[in-house]
Amino acid sequence: MPPRAGDPRGVPRGRAAPRGDGSSGAPRPAPRTNGRDREGAHMNGGSNGHAVLVWGANHCGQLGDGTRGERPEPVPLRDTGDDVVAVTAGSHHTLALTRRGTVLAWGANHYGQLGDGTRQDRHRPVAVRELAGVTALAAGGGHSVALLADGTVRTWGANDWGQIGDGTRHDHHVPVPVPGLRDVVAVAAGGGHNLALLKDGTVRTWGSNNRGQLGDGDKTERRTPVAVRDLGDVTAVSAGGYFSVALLKDGTVRTWGTNHWCQLGDGTNEERATPVPVRDLAGVTALDAGWHHTLALLQDGTVRAWGNNHCGQLGLTPDHDPTAPVTVPALGHVHHVTAGYRHSLAVRAPQGRGGPDQCLVWGLTPDDRPPVPTGPVPLALTNGHTDRRIRSLAAGWAHTVALLEPLDRGAS
Template sequence: MRCQNDMVCKNNTGCQDDILFSWGRNNWGQLGIGSFGGSSNTPIKVMSGVTGLFNPMAITAGGFHSLAIDPNYKVWTWGRNDNGQLGDGTFTSSNIPVRVSKVTGLSNVIAITAGRLHSLAIDCNGQAWGWGGTFFGELGDGTSGPGQDMNTPVQVSESTGLSNVIAIAAGGFHSLAIDCSGQPWAWGRNWFGQLGNGTSGPGVISSTPVQVSGLSNVIAISAGSAHSLAIDCSGQPWAWGRNNNGQLGNNTTTDSNTPVQVSGLTDVVAISAGGGRNSVDDPFGHSLAIDSAGQAWAWGLNNWGQLGDGSNSDSDIPVQVSGLTDVIAISAGGGHSLAIDSNGRVWAWGLNSSGQLGDGNFTNSDTPIQISGGT
């Protein structure tokens, strides 16, 4: 999940010293540039080398914080921290990268993901970890409610059968995982059915992992504000959870607490679920996908042009993103979208109120524009 800040490494062959860039909103220091407040509408260097973060191998941006993995498989974080989502043992926000605490045993991290107020990781043994906000049980360790936030990593519970985790995704207030058999799991808030286990309703949560119903052989997952996406081994995309904007892509706007097929889209190789919220009870969202031909697709909320089809009309079925070809990576934010093509060019479209499109202005765009300096 992404919101109003973005990151990219500028090198076609791999990341090198001091070339981690960010742009967008910086009210919590989430750009990692050594200051709080304001925003940047062009890419700016993260102060990574100053703190010891070199050659990041993976990066992710959450609601108001950012994460990276270094070549020694250690995790670095920066930005908002009032829920402990930086995992450094404090509740103090940081405008430069800080190390996630290793006191609890987290090491050899191979994957990371950032949600609105929490963070997740997988270590080389397939153990999932979480830290930060857990009011709705989004850390998966069996805790929930006020005063339970964790500022150091805790292990996601294996008591219900989750082990050998190969992929994770953090959403608004819920989390997803895939185990080595291809079974998807979910935990956290379930008001709109975003856990996909056949239950939903106001106040419904799960603080430990539950199996997503009716899905197997899953190869990719993504968690939005209140909806979830998956791809199975045949390339079929699936969706469940909140659907008020058509973000499930099944030609309806009805929520679903079990997975439904995304309409008319096959041979999908990548997905991303985005969104934000007007209030805790009123989340919104959109979804993105790439097919095997490198075509980008989008569906859901489109009030800021985040579907990239040249309009501002919502769509409950996938529509082609205009003017993009040979897309190799894609990401959905709070109200904007990002893509990378096979030439290493970075593209953005949608909401730009905080400069999150990185094109040097603050004007929304309903079609993709190339990010300044994003090659």
């Protein structure tokens, strides 16, 4: 179900951000840093030394820097207050989890997805109301999801497809519990649907289902959670625009939902209302679903990708549209991946002992120039601060957020 005309959600999608962990938002490769930005590269580190960097589109304030101006190069976010331990990006809004289990939000708020009790866009971080004890977050199109330490889930924002999960279709401007959902260990948010992974390895879904993205064998909207059919032993979940992805204990992957751009990686472009295996894929340790494509990190540090490649987001020339996973070239040994709408990012392990990580990016550039034809290129994030490493990245529709942490100099 596409967004309504004038819908600020644009092209929505999102995924989980575990605790401890219009235009294009892909950054320019290897940007130069001016003196002012170097001064700002103290990066608002809190008592735990973490820092947040943002870049890309900003028309709704989704960068949280107090402006609405696009940032083609990473800039430090100074107003996160409490120490941030995890970040996630929705279509046009951003969420950050603090070490105290509270949540900060900024960006688009037309549906109340910031959870501050209003519908006013916020250009700087604000506290999500009536929410504590959070361990993981997911940001979708116009809604947000939080996993609590007790295994229950809170949601807020748009509810036109039942994505809040409370049995209604009323938007909520502050978090509300999802009734009957317990023992949850991970969450993911898509365009208008959500996934919850239970501790027994099964998955519950709710919200929009017009493409079979709930995996219950039907295409009927669900306003309360339902079980995904024929699926167990799941260890991780992710949600694209209108499709869903699950990583199994044996390192294989299952997908379901829309398949117009071969997002399911099963060798076809047929829609699936129940899970199907991704072809020729094993040894996966982590994954992330973008709007029309998915990235999978393998045990050997390589990355496989499948789905839409019209902007080079699979790391290949745009004239190459694979129906099954392909290896993203020239990455080296990777330990983190994230997929946006028209861009992808990965974190490569240090080349030398004790050195900083390197961020690699590929896909569409911020000013809508043609994609970089040679695939992944480096992006400077630590601004010469060799005492920092990239803890995590999160990509929205047209913006990206990075969380940095101090290097452990005592590590071998």
